[in-house]
Amino acid sequence: MGQRKIFALTLAGKRVWSSVGDEVSESEVSSLTGLCTAVMGVCEQQGETIRSVSCGSGRIVCARRGELVFVAAGSSDCEAYLARELEYAYEAMLMALTSRVHKVLASSPGYDVKELLGSTGTVLSSLEAWGRTRPEPFLGAARAARLEASRRAQLAHVLASARKISGDLLVFGVALCGDAVLSVLQPTPTIERRLRSTDLLLLANYVRSQRAALVAAESSWLPLCLPRFDERGYFHAFVAYLDPAVDLCLVLVAADDKPETFATLRNVSKAIENALLRDGVLDALRDAAVEDYRAADRIAETAKADHFIFSRRRPLAAQPPKEPRAELALAQCLSARAVGTHHWAHYHALALRLRCGSAQPQHALATDPNTSAHDLFEAPLAASLVYATSNARTYFALTAPNFELYATFASLAPASDLAKRTHHILSLIKLEEPAFFFDPVSY
Amino acid sequence: MHRKKVLLKVIILGDSGVGKTALMNQYVNKRFSSSYKATIGADFLTKEVMIDDKLVTLQIWDTAGQERFQSLGVAFYRGADVCILVYDVTNPKSFDALDSWREEFLVQASPADIENFPFVVLGNKVDRENDRRVPKAKAQAWCKSKASAPLRYFETSAKEAVQVEAAFQEAAQLALAQENTEADFLPETINLGQPTPSHTTKSSCC
Numbered sequence A: 001m002g003q004r005k006i007f008a009l010t011l012a013g014k015r016v017w018s019s020v021g022d023e024v025s026e027s028e029v030s031s032l033t034g035l036c037t038a039v040m041g042v043c044e045q046q047g048e049t050i051r052s053v054s055c056g057s058g059r060i061v062c063a064r065r066g067e068l069v070f071v072a073a074g075s076s077d078c079e080a081y082l083a084r085e086l087e088y089a090y091e092a093m094l095m096a097l098t099s100r101v102h103k104v105l106a107s108s109p110g111y112d113v114k115e116l117l118g119s120t121g122t123v124l125s126s127l128e129a130w131g132r133t134r135p136e137p138f139l140g141a142a143r144a145a146r147l148e149a150s151r152r153a154q155l156a157h158v159l160a161s162a163r164k165i166s167g168d169l170l171v172f173g174v175a176l177c178g179d180a181v182l183s184v185l186q187p188t189p190t191i192e193r194r195l196r197s198t199d200l201l202l203l204a205n206y207v208r209s210q211r212a213a214l215v216a217a218e219s220s221w222l223p224l225c226l227p228r229f230d231e232r233g234y235f236h237a238f239v240a241y242l243d244p245a246v247d248l249c250l251v252l253v254a255a256d257d258k259p260e261t262f263a264t265l266r267n268v269s270k271a272i273e274n275a276l277l278r279d280g281v282l283d284a285l286r287d288a289a290v291e292d293y294r295a296a297d298r299i300a301e302t303a304k305a306d307h308f309i310f311s312r313r314r315p316l317a318a319q320p321p322k323e324p325r326a327e328l329a330l331a332q333c334l335s336a337r338a339v340g341t342h343h344w345a346h347y348h349a350l351a352l353r354l355r356c357g358s359a360q361p362q363h364a365l366a367t368d369p370n371t372s373a374h375d376l377f378e379a380p381l382a383a384s385l386v387y388a389t390s391n392a393r394t395y396f397a398l399t400a401p402n403f404e405l406y407a408t409f410a411s412l413a414p415a416s417d418l419a420k421r422t423h424h425i426l427s428l429i430k431l432e433e434p435a436f437f438f439d440p441v442s443y
Numbered sequence B: 001m002h003r004k005k006v007l008l009k010v011i012i013l014g015d016s017g018v019g020k021t022a023l024m025n026q027y028v029n030k031r032f033s034s035s036y037k038a039t040i041g042a043d044f045l046t047k048e049v050m051i052d053d054k055l056v057t058l059q060i061w062d063t064a065g066q067e068r069f070q071s072l073g074v075a076f077y078r079g080a081d082v083c084i085l086v087y088d089v090t091n092p093k094s095f096d097a098l099d100s101w102r103e104e105f106l107v108q109a110s111p112a113d114i115e116n117f118p119f120v121v122l123g124n125k126v127d128r129e130n131d132r133r134v135p136k137a138k139a140q141a142w143c144k145s146k147a148s149a150p151l152r153y154f155e156t157s158a159k160e161a162v163q164v165e166a167a168f169q170e171a172a173q174l175a176l177a178q179e180n181t182e183a184d185f186l187p188e189t190i191n192l193g194q195p196t197p198s199h200t201t202k203s204s205c206c
């Protein structure tokens, strides 16, 4: 069955969206959708839920979400990976349609959601393309754009005053550089209500996938749902590219779509732009855009790593009084430029082992045929560590309550050496932490 | 509003042995076999057809008439665009059963507009005219009684390919022409005062 394909279907078996686009004819897709309808029908009849079907070397993973069914078919990917891809596809769809889509389908099961989705299909396609090569979906974290700490503070200040200028209309403010996040303005997070990193990365993907239209429009006013925040309704986002040359983009989110709100946000956007120009922040942001991956690449080079990805939930240099509760913090990630894609499959395998390992370490050790005793050991920290070797490379994963690190080393070094190099990466990140990551501005 | 539907879901229902599988095979594969093999669960075939200059794909579901083989349940009725009801002109019992097939379908498929959901009724095996036991007029009367506009009726023979093409073409046409009477998708703005749905709090930390 070759390359992985993702489909979103209605319970009636109609295609809402697929990663293969329209070049695959409806009749080719029909056999897969028909099969899914049949298999799910049998399972439903037995009161069971189907999660995946194996056929030869291929695998089909299904997930039912309300009135929708998400199906991933692939030959080389593990179930957990495909399942997560489906979850993202579902959430990207909610971002465009809200959970109301279920109501419409429940009352008329034959409803053609494809039509409803319209051009936002490209949002899903772009997300799907991301899934392969980018750390954000893998780590469940938004990518932070690098910016000097003092500039970051200026930007934060500008966003905080934007909230005031807006007369409290502004709910969220996100400054993006390409698809990386420079800063975020948000309501003070609580356990019940908070901006999630998934919503933030979906937003970054959304903006990126609609870039051409957004740049052409100068400013846009879009209904947009943040599914993890609340999947039931739309926010309305004012999106403006301040500097298309370096993809500097401002997303100002309000909770209503009144024309006055639009007008207010347009003024706020203008005010932000002026403040940034005046303080020279815009120039610094332009440099940041150019800098992009370079700093992370330098770290990889210094620590003799081929590649690494890192995500952080809380500052490494913890500041106890200020430190937010880990679950309230926005996960942010950092990544060295990838050469090739070989490491992804290994990172996925390591992530899976870490997940299984925390539940049943002995079991994972005993049944994973690729694992021999020597390449699985516990770190002497409150962290979990796994590594694997393949083709003269060592793949390494370290997860702790406040961070995750995955790295590739071009050697078969002994474990103690790997630990040292990993620590090296961590200490280098820590040195530049205020530049690599942002503290959301909460009001 | 005329919506563009590229995949049309067609469901064929009727008693065991009336010729549902034979009709589908004749229509899709232009083949007929006189041996009988009961359909187990359900089966589907796909066929592309041109309707009014539009290329549409029919996903045709052939179901089991025998109750003990209806293992697939009724999940696949959902979202059907048209339903073909089949009886055997030589078998009055199969004709009497049409009522319950139709009702079962309407309950399970729960289409938006029950009154106007398109059905096509087929009296099959007309090549055995000598054995006919259901008069054409009786079938037509039944079709008239079911809706404000009479249900479309065809007398077919899967064996000799009589009216098979026409019947499916009509079914596809009806499915396509079915107007979108469902509620429109109205975007709703978020209500920040509303309590958070419980699932959001439970889901993972990112």
Ligand SMILES: Nc1nc2c(ncn2[C@@H]2O[C@H](COP(=O)(O)OP(=O)(O)OP(=O)(O)O)[C@@H](O)[C@H]2O)c(=O)[nH]1
Binding pocket: B014, B015, B016, B017, B018, B019, B020, B021, B022, B023, B033, B034, B035, B036, B037, B038, B039, B040, B063, B064, B065, B066, B124, B125, B126, B127, B128, B156, B157, B158, B159, B160
């Ligand atoms: N003479 C004649 N025989 C037919 C015709 N259509 C079907 N048959 C025969 O009738 C028998 C039953 O046909 P099927 O198509 O298998 O019946 P079915 O409705 O699919 O039955 P189930 O799968 O049990 O629900 C077979 O032996 C067919 O060859 C027809 O038009 N004329």
Ligand SMILES: [Mg+2]
Binding pocket: B020, B021, B022, B037, B038, B039, B062, B063, B064, B065
């Ligand atoms: Mg049959």
